[in-house]
Amino acid sequence: MSTAPTTTAAVRVTGVDKTFETRSGVVHALQGIDLEVAAGEFVSLIGPSGCGKSTLMRLIADLDEPTAGTVEVNGTSAAQARKDQAYGIAFQQAGLLPWRTVAANVALPMELHGPSGAARRERVADLLEMVGLSDFADRYPDQLSGGMQQRVAIARSLAEKPSILLMDEPFGALDEMTREKMQTDLVRICAETGAAVAFVTHSIPEAVFLSDRVVVMSPRPGRIQEIVPIEVGADAARDDHLREESVFFEHVTAVREALHGGSAASTARGVETR
Amino acid sequence: MTGTLQEQQATDAAQAAAVPGRAPAPGGRRRRSGGRQAARWVWGVAGILLVAVVWELYKWLAPADGVLIGETRVLPRTTDLAMPHVWDMLARLGEPVTRAPGANVLWLEIALAALVTLGIAAAGWLVGVIVGIGLALVMQRWRLAEWGLLPWIIVSQTVPLIAFAPVVRSWGSRVEIGAFEWQDWMSVALIASYLAFFPIAVGALKGLQSPDRIHTELMKTYAAGYWQTLFRLRFPAAVPYLLPALRLGAANAVIGAVVAEVSTGLQGGIGRLLIQFAGQASGDPAKAWAPIFGAIVLGLVAAGSIALLGVILKNYRRVEVTA
Ligand SMILES: Nc1ncnc2c1ncn2[C@@H]1O[C@H](COP(=O)(O)OP(=O)(O)OP(=O)(O)O)[C@@H](O)[C@H]1O
Numbered sequence: 001m002s003t004a005p006t007t008t009a010a011v012r013v014t015g016v017d018k019t020f021e022t023r024s025g026v027v028h029a030l031q032g033i034d035l036e037v038a039a040g041e042f043v044s045l046i047g048p049s050g051c052g053k054s055t056l057m058r059l060i061a062d063l064d065e066p067t068a069g070t071v072e073v074n075g076t077s078a079a080q081a082r083k084d085q086a087y088g089i090a091f092q093q094a095g096l097l098p099w100r101t102v103a104a105n106v107a108l109p110m111e112l113h114g115p116s117g118a119a120r121r122e123r124v125a126d127l128l129e130m131v132g133l134s135d136f137a138d139r140y141p142d143q144l145s146g147g148m149q150q151r152v153a154i155a156r157s158l159a160e161k162p163s164i165l166l167m168d169e170p171f172g173a174l175d176e177m178t179r180e181k182m183q184t185d186l187v188r189i190c191a192e193t194g195a196a197v198a199f200v201t202h203s204i205p206e207a208v209f210l211s212d213r214v215v216v217m218s219p220r221p222g223r224i225q226e227i228v229p230i231e232v233g234a235d236a237a238r239d240d241h242l243r244e245e246s247v248f249f250e251h252v253t254a255v256r257e258a259l260h261g262g263s264a265a266s267t268a269r270g271v272e273t274r
Numbered sequence: 275m276t277g278t279l280q281e282q283q284a285t286d287a288a289q290a291a292a293v294p295g296r297a298p299a300p301g302g303r304r305r306r307s308g309g310r311q312a313a314r315w316v317w318g319v320a321g322i323l324l325v326a327v328v329w330e331l332y333k334w335l336a337p338a339d340g341v342l343i344g345e346t347r348v349l350p351r352t353t354d355l356a357m358p359h360v361w362d363m364l365a366r367l368g369e370p371v372t373r374a375p376g377a378n379v380l381w382l383e384i385a386l387a388a389l390v391t392l393g394i395a396a397a398g399w400l401v402g403v404i405v406g407i408g409l410a411l412v413m414q415r416w417r418l419a420e421w422g423l424l425p426w427i428i429v430s431q432t433v434p435l436i437a438f439a440p441v442v443r444s445w446g447s448r449v450e451i452g453a454f455e456w457q458d459w460m461s462v463a464l465i466a467s468y469l470a471f472f473p474i475a476v477g478a479l480k481g482l483q484s485p486d487r488i489h490t491e492l493m494k495t496y497a498a499g500y501w502q503t504l505f506r507l508r509f510p511a512a513v514p515y516l517l518p519a520l521r522l523g524a525a526n527a528v529i530g531a532v533v534a535e536v537s538t539g540l541q542g543g544i545g546r547l548l549i550q551f552a553g554q555a556s557g558d559p560a561k562a563w564a565p566i567f568g569a570i571v572l573g574l575v576a577a578g579s580i581a582l583l584g585v586i587l588k589n590y591r592r593v594e595v596t597a
C-alpha cells in the first residue's frame with residue numbers, strides 16, 4: 001500500500017493521534033493512524049466499541065482536530081475540504097430537521113450553497129427517486145419510519161454530488177431486511193456517482209459486502225490492526241447473490257479472524273499491519 | 275438492481291397506504307387534533323359555567339357575612355353588594371354606563387377601553403419581543419454575556435411594578451427629543467414591555483440553545499455561517515420554546531398595562547375604568563365587575579392571538595422522532 005504522493009487520494013490520514021483530556025485523565029482515542037482512501041474506493045472501518053471509529057470520521061469531517069498528524073481530504077486540509085463541500089456526511093442518527101419536509105431536508109445543503117430554483121427542485125426529485133422516496137417528498141420526518149429517515153439522510157448527503165461520502169453507522173438502527181436493501185442501494189448509488197466512501201459499521205457481513213477494503217481497528221489506544229482487501233472477482237457483481245457465495249464467506253471469516261485474533265495473530269501470520 | 279428499487283418502492287407505497295391507520299400518522303394526527311380542539315372549547319366553556327355555578331351556590335348557601343375564623347374573614351360576604359348575581363352582572367353589561375342621555379352601553383364602553391389597553395399592551399409586547407429576543411441572541415452567542423446578563427434579567431423582575439410605574443412616568447415626562455414628545459401611554463407600554471420581555475428572553479435563549487449537537491455539527495459540515503445557522507436551524511428550533519414564552523409575554527404585557535394604567539392614572543384604558551367603577555360599587559355593585567371581565571377577555575384575546583401564531587407555525591412544533 002505504498003502511496004505516490006502525486007496522486008490525490010480522496011482521504012489521506014498520516015500519523016494521526018487523537019487524545020481527549022477528560023477529568024478522569026487522558027483518553028488515547030487514536031494512535032498512529034495511517035489510512036488512505038483512493039478516489040472512488042469504498043473503505044469500511046470496523047472494530048470494537050470505543051476504538052475511535054467515530055473520532056476518525058470526525059477528524060476527516062473537520063468536526064474535531066487531530067492532536068498530532070495530518071488529515072488531507074481531496075488533496076487539501078480537512079478544514080478547506082469542509083469549506084469546499086468536498087464531502088457529504090451521514091451520521092448514525094438521521095439528523096433530519098423535524099420542521100422540514102423530506103424534500104426540504106434534502107434541499108437544505110443546496111439552499112446554503114448550490115443550485116437554486118428549478119435546478120434544485122430537479123436535483124431533489126432525482127435524489128428522492130434514487131432512494132425510492134419520491135412519494136414521500138411532502139411528508140415530515142416524524143411521519144417516516146427509521147429506515148426511510150435514514151434514506152432521506154443519505155439522499156441529503158449526496159445532494160451536492162460529493163466525491164467523498166462519510167458514513168458513520170448509517171444503517172445502525174435498521175432491521176436486517178431494510179439494512180440489506182439499503183446496502184444494495186448504496187452500492188448502486190456509489191457506482192452511479194463514483195464517490196469514495198469511508199463507512200463505519202459494526203457488521204462484518206456489511207463491511208465485506210460493501211467494501212473494497214475493510215480496516216480492522218483495535219481499542220485503547222485506537223489503532224489500525226489490519227486492513228483486509230476484499231476481492232470478490234471481476235465478474236461477481238455486488239448484489240444480493242454475492243451474499244450467498246463462498247468468496248463472501250471467506251472474506252467474512254478473514255475479517256472476523258482479524259477482529260478476534262488480535263495483534264498477536266496478525267503479527268504471527270505476518271499480515272499487513274500499519 | 276432495478277428490481278430491488280421497484281420492490282422497495284412497492285414496500286414504501288404499502289407503508290404509505292398503511293400510514294393513516296398508524297398512531298403517529300398525518301391524517302390521524304390532524305383529525306385527532308381537530309377533535310381535541312373541539313374538546314378543548316367544550317371544556318373551556320364548561321369551566322366558565324362551573325365558576326358561575328360555584329359562585330351562585332356559595333352565594334346561596336354561605337352566610338351573608340362570609341366565613342370568619344376568629345376576626346379574620348376567610349371567605350367573602352355573600353351580600354349583593356359584595357357578590358352580585360351572575361345574571362345581574364351580565365344584565366348590567368347591556369345597560370347604559372350612566373343615566374346621562376346618550377351614554378354608551380356598558381359593554382361597549384368596556385370594549386373601547388379594552389381596545390385602548392390592548393393597543394398599549396401590544397406595543398409593550400412588541401418592544402418586549404424585540405428586547406427579549408435581542409438579549410437571547412446576545413446570550414446565546416457569547417457564553418460570557420449569558421453569565422453576565424442572566425442574573426440581572428432575573429433580578430429585574432423582582433422590582434415591584436407599582437413602585438416603578440410613577441418613576442417611569444415622571445422620567446418620561448422629561449423626555450423630549452426634537453419633535454418627539456413622550457406620551458403618557460408610552461410609560462404604560464414601557465412598563466408592559468418590562469414585564470413581557472422576561473419570559474421571552476428566557477424562552478428564546480432556551481430555544482436558541484436547543485438544537486442538538488448533531489444538527490449544529492451538520493450545519494458546520496455545510497460550512498454554514500452564524501446567520502445561516504441562525505435562520506435555518508436556531509430560530510426554527512426555538513419555535514416550540516418561543517410560543518409559550520410569547521404567550522406568557524402577552525399575558526404579562528396585559529397585566530403590566532392594566533396595572534400601569536392604574537398606578538399612573540392614564541385615561542382611556544381599562545385600568546382607569548377599574549378604579550372609576552370600583553368607586554361607584556356601593557351604588558352599582560354589578561358595574562364594578564364589568565371592567566374585570568373586560569380585563570379577563572383582554573388577556574384571553576392576547577393569548578389567543580399567540581395561539582393563532584402557533585397554528586401558523588405548527589410545522590415548527592413537530593418533535594423529532596428518532597427511530
Ligand atoms: N469528546 C470526547 N471527550 C472525551 N473522550 C472522548 C470524546 N469523544 C470520544 N472519546 C473517547 O474516545 C474513544 C473513541 O470514541 P469513538 O466514539 O470514536 O468510538 P467508536 O469506535 O466510534 O465507538 P462505537 O463503535 O461505540 O461508536 C472512546 O474511548 C471515547 O470515550
Ligand SMILES: [Mg+2]
Binds near residue numbers: 053054055168
Ligand atoms: Mg461511533
